[in-house]
Each structure stands twice: as C-alpha cells, then as structure tokens.
Amino acid sequence: MANERLAGKSCVVTGAARGIGTAIAKRLAEEGASVGVADLNIDGARKVASEIEDQGGKAVACPCDVTDRASVKAMIRQVVDSFGALDVIFNNAGVGEIRLFMDVREEDWERIMNVNGLGVLICMQEAARQMIEQGKGGKMINTSSIAGKEGYDLQPHYCASKFAVVALTQAGARAFGKERITVNAFCPGVVHTELWDQLDKEFMAQGISERPGQAMEEFVSRALLGRKSTPEDIVGLASFLASGDSDYITGQSIMVDGGMVMN
Amino acid sequence: MTDRLSDQVALVTGAAQGIGRVIALRLAEEGAHVVLADRLPAVEDAAAELRTKFPRNRGFAVCVDVTRTEEVDRMVGDTVERLGRLDVLVNNAGVNHPMTAVADLTDETFDHVIGVNFRGTFNVCRASARVMPEQGSGCIVNIGSWYGKQGFAYFGLYCASKAAVIRFTESLALELAPHGIRVNSVCPGNMATDMHWNSLREEAKIRDITFEEMDRQVKDTIPLGTQGKPEEIASAVVYLASEDGGYLTGQAINVNGGCLFH
Numbered sequence: 061m062a063n064e065r066l067a068g069k070s071c072v073v074t075g076a077a078r079g080i081g082t083a084i085a086k087r088l089a090e091e092g093a094s095v096g097v098a099d100l101n102i103d104g105a106r107k108v109a110s111e112i113e114d115q116g117g118k119a120v121a122c123p124c125d126v127t128d129r130a131s132v133k134a135m136i137r138q139v140v141d142s143f144g145a146l147d148v149i150f151n152n153a154g155v156g157e158i159r160l161f162m163d164v165r166e167e168d169w170e171r172i173m174n175v176n177g178l179g180v181l182i183c184m185q186e187a188a189r190q191m192i193e194q195g196k197g198g199k200m201i202n203t204s205s206i207a208g209k210e211g212y213d214l215q216p217h218y219c220a221s222k223f224a225v226v227a228l229t230q231a232g233a234r235a236f237g238k239e240r241i242t243v244n245a246f247c248p249g250v251v252h253t254e255l256w257d258q259l260d261k262e263f264m265a266q267g268i269s270e271r272p273g274q275a276m277e278e279f280v281s282r283a284l285l286g287r288k289s290t291p292e293d294i295v296g297l298a299s300f301l302a303s304g305d306s307d308y309i310t311g312q313s314i315m316v317d318g319g320m321v322m323n
Numbered sequence: 324m325t326d327r328l329s330d331q332v333a334l335v336t337g338a339a340q341g342i343g344r345v346i347a348l349r350l351a352e353e354g355a356h357v358v359l360a361d362r363l364p365a366v367e368d369a370a371a372e373l374r375t376k377f378p379r380n381r382g383f384a385v386c387v388d389v390t391r392t393e394e395v396d397r398m399v400g401d402t403v404e405r406l407g408r409l410d411v412l413v414n415n416a417g418v419n420h421p422m423t424a425v426a427d428l429t430d431e432t433f434d435h436v437i438g439v440n441f442r443g444t445f446n447v448c449r450a451s452a453r454v455m456p457e458q459g460s461g462c463i464v465n466i467g468s469w470y471g472k473q474g475f476a477y478f479g480l481y482c483a484s485k486a487a488v489i490r491f492t493e494s495l496a497l498e499l500a501p502h503g504i505r506v507n508s509v510c511p512g513n514m515a516t517d518m519h520w521n522s523l524r525e526e527a528k529i530r531d532i533t534f535e536e537m538d539r540q541v542k543d544t545i546p547l548g549t550q551g552k553p554e555e556i557a558s559a560v561v562y563l564a565s566e567d568g569g570y571l572t573g574q575a576i577n578v579n580g581g582c583l584f585h
Contacts, residue, residue: 063325233581237546242581284500284572296567305558308512308551310581319500319572322493323585 067092070143075153077104079253083291084298089117096139098124126153126179132186148302149187151180152203156218158262169217176221197240201301204245206321226313233311242310249317250279251289284319327565329354332406337416339366341516342553349557357382389443399450411564414444414465422477440484456502462564467508469583489575496573505572509559512579515550546581
C-alpha cells in the first residue's frame with residue numbers, strides 16, 4: 061500500500077478524531093499527504109495527529125466546530141499556514157441518532173441538520189474560497205450515507221440531512237466545476253464505528269432491538285457482500301476520490317455499502 | 324506506477340483501440356497479465372505494444388466476435404487454460420449507431436447494436452460466471468454510458484443497449500456476491516474519442532451548425548467544461564478492480580465531468 065500518489069497534497073478531514081474520519085486521515089498520510097485532523101474533540105484530534113506522526117506522516121490537529129463559520133475559517137487558515145495550501149477537504153463530521161418518525165422534535169431536526177447539512181455547506185464555501193484563490197482546482201469529498209439515497213423510518217431527520225449532503229454535492233459540482241474543483245460524496249452502509257455503537261444502544265433504549273449488536277446484524281443482512289463494513293472498506297474509495305485518478309468524476313455520490321443500495 | 328493488480332489475470336474486450344486499449348495498458352501497468360480481445364485484427368498490434376512496454380505480461384491477443392457464443396466461450400476457456408484463472412473482466416466492446424429516428428431504425432441496426440453492446444457483454448459475463456465462482460473471487464467491470472442512464476432522441480438503440488448493461492450488472496452482482504465476486508459498471512460521459520467526435524460532426528451537420536459550435540454546446544453542459552480522456556475511465560476501472568474497491572458491488576460509477584448525477 062506504500063504508494064505516494066498523494067505526495068505533496070495538503071488535505072483536511074473534519075470529524076477525524078474517530079471512526080471513518082480517523083481511518084481516512086491515516087490513509088491519506090500513508091499515501092504521502094499532509095493531513096489536517098479536524099474535530100470538535102481536540103484531544104481526540106491531537107491523539108490521531110500524533111499517531112500519524114509516529115508512523116512518519118505529517119499531520120496537524122485542528123479544533124473545529126463545523127457549524128460555526130469563524131471556527132471553520134480558522135481551521136482552514138491553520139491548515140494553509142501549516143502546509144502551504146489546501147488541496148483536498150473531506151467534509152466528514154456528522155452526527156446521527158435513532159428516533160421514530162413520530163418522535164422527531166424540532167430540536168432533534170435542528171441539531172442533526174445543523175451539523176450534517178449546514179456544517180457541510182459552510183465547510184464547502186470556506187474551502188472553495190481558499191481553493192479558488194489558489195487557482196489550481198481542488199477536491200471536496202463529502203460523507204453521505206445509504207441514508208442519503210433511501211429514507212429509513214427509524215431516522216427520518218438523519219436521512220434528510222444525508223440527502224442534503226447529496227444535494228450540496230451536486231450543487232457544488234456545478235458551482236465549482238469551472239474552477240476545476242470536483243465535489244463528490246461517498247455513501248457508506250453499516251460501518252462498525254463508535255457512531256454505530258451509540259445507535260445500537262439507542263435501538264435498545266427505544267425497545268426496537270433487544271440485545272447488543274442485534275440492530276446492526278439485521279441491517280447488515282441486507283448487504284450483498286454479507287458482512288458489516290469497517291472504516292477500512294471506505295478508505296480505498298476516499299483515497300481514489302482524493303487522487304488524480306478521479307479527476308473527471310464530479311457531482312457523484314458513490315455507494316460503498318457492500319451492495320445494499322444500487323442507485 | 325504502482326502494482327495494485329500484481330499477477331492478476333485480466334481480459335478486456337474492444338481492446339484494439341480507444342478506451343479499451345487504454346484500459347488494457349493501464350491494467351498491465353498495475354501488474355496484471357492482460358488478454359486483449361477485439362473483432363479487429365489490430366488487436367495484435369495493441370498486444371505487441373503491451374508486450375514491449377511490459378515484458379512480464381503473459382497475456383495475449385484474441386480475435387473474437389463477442390456476439391458469437393462459441394467464440395466467447397473459447398476465449399474465456401483459453402484464458403483460464405493458458406493463464407490459470409480470470410480475475411478481472413472488462414466488457415468494453417461497444418458500438419454506436421448513426422443518429423436515426425426510431426421510425427427509420429432497421430432490424431440490422433437493432434441486431435448490431437443490441438448484439439455487440441448487450442449480448443456481447445452478456446456472453447462474456449456468462450462464460451466468466453462459469454469459471455469465477457470456482458475461484459471464489461473475481462471482479463467484472465462493464466462499460467456502460469451516461470446514455471444508459473437517460474434517454475436521448477435519435478440514439479434509442481444505443482441508450483437501450485447501455486441501460487440493459489447497467490441493469491444486467493446489478494442482477495449479476497446480486498447473483499455473484501455470495502461467491503465473493505464483485506460486478507460494477509463504469510459509465511463514461513462525453514469522451515474525447517473518435518466515436519464521440521464522429522457523432523458530434525454528424526449532429527452538427529444535421530443541425531446545420533459548425534462543428535466548433537456543436538462542440539461548444541456540448542462543453543457547456545459539462546460542469547468540468549471538457550470531454551473526458553480514456554485514461555480517466557481506465558483509472559476508475561483500476562480502482563474498482565483493486566483491493567481499494569473491495570466493498571463496492573452493483574454500482575454504476577459515473578465518470579462524466581458532472582454532466583449527469585444519477
């Protein structure tokens with residue numbers, strides 16, 4: 061795996077203190093990129109950044125609240141000051157929760173939509189500002205979900221937010237194409253991360269499942285490749301979308317879900 | 324370059340020229356042994372180029388008409404006999420038809436376009452579906468088109484043939500997933516190939532505008548503002564065939580500069 065196809069690239073990954081974000085940040089560094097490890101949880105981000113540096117990679121931890129424009133601006137400034145430019149941004153920070161359709165309250169909607177929807181919009185705008193100024197194009201990769209392609213009754217507001225990510229991806233591709241900035245999304249299925257551990261507890265708390273792991277097993281039984289996903293399954297696509305190999309791909313939301321959803 | 328497909332055995336149809344030839348070269352560059360198949364004898368030249376550039380490559384050229392079951396079965400059989408297995412199949416052979424109103428389409432055009440684009444893909448997939456499950460692994464990439472995801476006036480048969488490829492890809496993915504075999508398609512948009520330039524020239528003539536005006540109108544519909552290069556299709560094929568694509572199946576990946584999002 062030790063190729064250097066991202067050598068000299070400056071990347072940042074939001075929500076990189078855990079889960080898929082951590083795995084992406086580490087893979088980018090392995091392929092030679094300098095990586096901004098951005099997260100609300102700065103201690104977690106520092107830990108990931110130092111793990112990358114221990115492996116001989118280049119990383120900087122960036123505190124970032126994606127719903128706060130000033131914080132996003134500061135994060136991008138920090139990456140540019142550290143590595144000289146911003147070539148690739150992964151808008152990966154997101155939150156999820158299990159809530160039955162009839163139980164979604166206004167505050168639930170606002171919290172989920174703020175982080176997953178508005179947070180992606182703000183990060184795209186601020187990253188675009190920087191990339192346009194650099195004048196060398198760039199790449200934006202957003203984290204959507206199978207829930208960005210299909211509505212599920214146990215998380216209607218989460219699905220709405222991930223559909224929003226797909227919409228922003230398409231709109232961004234049209235807005236920034238002439239600047240040679242590509243915008244794509246990837247759509248994981250059931251990935252075993254801390255987020256799913258949290259959802260699993262919520263399934264049980266709401267009486268939807270009875271034992272730990274049950275909800276996940278039931279979801280995963282629909283994946284053609286017959287197993288739950290790990291962040292490692294996602295990083296190959298992340299790396300492809302960050303590399304020059306995907307230069308003619310834009311506006312796409314690519315499923316990486318073991319064959320659960322085909323549209 | 325890298326060695327992401329080291330010592331895998333790949334078969335590419337329509338490999339004598341255009342996108343297929345570039346895909347074959349790129350697979351070889353990644354370390355695969357590549358069998359190049361085409362109806363045109365020029366496939367021998369493509370294979371010779373590949374042998375010169377990649378002396379380790381143990382692949383060979385096959386002259387084949389993909390619409391003929393017995394020729395296809397023999398080709399896949401020869402591949403497995405000579406190289407021991409078949410890891411990566413790329414169904415790229417395809418033909419377009421001149422801009423034609425449906426009312427004027429002939430049975431011959433139907434048989435030719437549906438025959439090469441869909442039946443040809445089906446034939447090679449069927450032969451491979453008989454050998455890949457024994458290996459417990461494999462990867463099939465079918466070349467679709469953005470014309471297979473949306474209808475276009477005067478290209479009815481081409482669109483239908485590519486739509487068939489995409490739906491067939493999904494069905495085959497469902498069938499072969501339990502055997503650890505992944506099946507996806509790559510859907511090019513407007514590509515800088517002879518097929519595309521010829522069809523622009525033809526359409527410009529019919530619409531009584533200049534080729535330059537026609538080309539400008541096409542570019543305006545593409546967010547990235549330009550036609551794609553065969554290399555960009557090849558890099559998507561390599562991604563899908565490599566370990567990095569290991570959790571994708573049943574997908575139709577658009578490589579189209581943003582001209583279509585679904």
